[in-house]
Amino acid sequence: MASVVELTYYPIKGCAGTSAGEALLTPAGLAHDRTFMVVSEEGVGRTQRRDPRLALIRPTVDAAGERLTLHAPDTEPLDLHVDTAAARRKVDLLGTVHQGIDQGDTAAGWFTEVLRAPSRLVRVPPEHDRVTDGRIPGTSAYADSCALHVVSRATLGLLDRKLAERDVPPLPMNRFRPNIVIDGWDEPHTEDRAHRIRIGDTELGYAKLAVRCAVTMVDQGTGAKAGPEPLRTLAGYRRATGGGVAYGTKYAVLRTGTLSVGDAVDVTSWGESEL
Numbered sequence: 001m002a003s004v005v006e007l008t009y010y011p012i013k014g015c016a017g018t019s020a021g022e023a024l025l026t027p028a029g030l031a032h033d034r035t036f037m038v039v040s041e042e043g044v045g046r047t048q049r050r051d052p053r054l055a056l057i058r059p060t061v062d063a064a065g066e067r068l069t070l071h072a073p074d075t076e077p078l079d080l081h082v083d084t085a086a087a088r089r090k091v092d093l094l095g096t097v098h099q100g101i102d103q104g105d106t107a108a109g110w111f112t113e114v115l116r117a118p119s120r121l122v123r124v125p126p127e128h129d130r131v132t133d134g135r136i137p138g139t140s141a142y143a144d145s146c147a148l149h150v151v152s153r154a155t156l157g158l159l160d161r162k163l164a165e166r167d168v169p170p171l172p173m174n175r176f177r178p179n180i181v182i183d184g185w186d187e188p189h190t191e192d193r194a195h196r197i198r199i200g201d202t203e204l205g206y207a208k209l210a211v212r213c214a215v216t217m218v219d220q221g222t223g224a225k226a227g228p229e230p231l232r233t234l235a236g237y238r239r240a241t242g243g244g245v246a247y248g249t250k251y252a253v254l255r256t257g258t259l260s261v262g263d264a265v266d267v268t269s270w271g272e273s274e275l
Helices: 052-056 105-115 153-164
Strands: 002-007 022-026 035-041 056-060 067-071 074-081 088-091 096-102 120-123 147-153 178-181 194-199 200-211 246-255 257-260 265-270
Touching: 002 022, 002 257, 035 088, 067 105, 074 105, 105 120, 120 257, 147 153, 147 200, 153 178, 153 246, 194 246, 200 257
Parallel strands: 147 178
Antiparallel strands: 002 178, 022 257, 035 120, 056 067, 067 074, 088 096, 096 120, 147 246, 194 200, 194 265, 200 246
8 A cells, every 4th residue: 555655845945855754734735734835035046957055955944834944064054033023025936926925034144154155034925825736726935836856666667677787876856856655656746646645634626737946066065066867858758748857746735734754645546547
């Protein structure tokens, strides 16, 4: 039987993730997932596409979301009280304007030092009402699109076998930064066809395939680009209809609740792959 083997949320968009044995699932995804974003002084969101050093930053947030602690190599840790009351400012997330709450000059100085570029930290406002796209719409904080990104171990296993044919070492799952990793499906890319999923007391609805970008070429341990893989190999067998390559699946949240590592994954509705 298929089951959840990894749960990961990413408190700050583009930064390192936090593994969890259990996580609250909200309408916007795993609790605290991408609730913060680093922006330029002009308010443009930073991602690993252009700022791969984000991967070196390890944020942790308390259960209430009131304190954020930041760690990075060769830098003093920073402990912040999260501000949800300050004035809102416009921020640009991949070309779309949203609102953010600036977390102050101390946080800005810390990120500027680590990223070697003028930066500020913003938090998504409590009134954030973003609607995400896909077959089943939903919401998310500062994720690229949908609330949840799901990848199965069988899917990574197929990629690693194809990489081996090119004498390329296997890649860790964190290259793809999923929220939920599933094991127990024999067929790679089963997540493409799993259109409704029950996990514990939660339910997920298929939104769309995840079209991959240059972030997959960033070594998450060193914060350095290590391309051209996996995009070169994926282009040979996972080309998306609208361009690019598809790997993993995005889901909207149909029913909130609690997810745990070890939970059974029950597919209640199957569909055809869009690839």
